[in-house]
């Protein structure tokens with residue numbers, strides 16, 4: 308089941324309080340900055356941080372840092 312994406316509001320995010328695949332796709336440095344600004348305009352601070360983590364993790368994976376991000380995601384699971 309899909310839920311509402313935190314950034315675009317469409318019903319296509321994998322999980323609650325997450326981003327859809329489209330919003331997770333960073334096009335360039337300016338796009339990344341604009342998405343981060345939009346994320347931190349979300350009123351719920353915890354949701355904003357979850358979304359920012361997700362966006363940064365997906366970007367680092369795309370840049371080839373998948374193994375390190377998998378370590379981060381495994382550890383992060385125990386903190387949320």
Ligand SMILES: [Zn+2]
Pocket residue numbers: 312313314315316317326327328329330
């Ligand atoms: Zn979206």
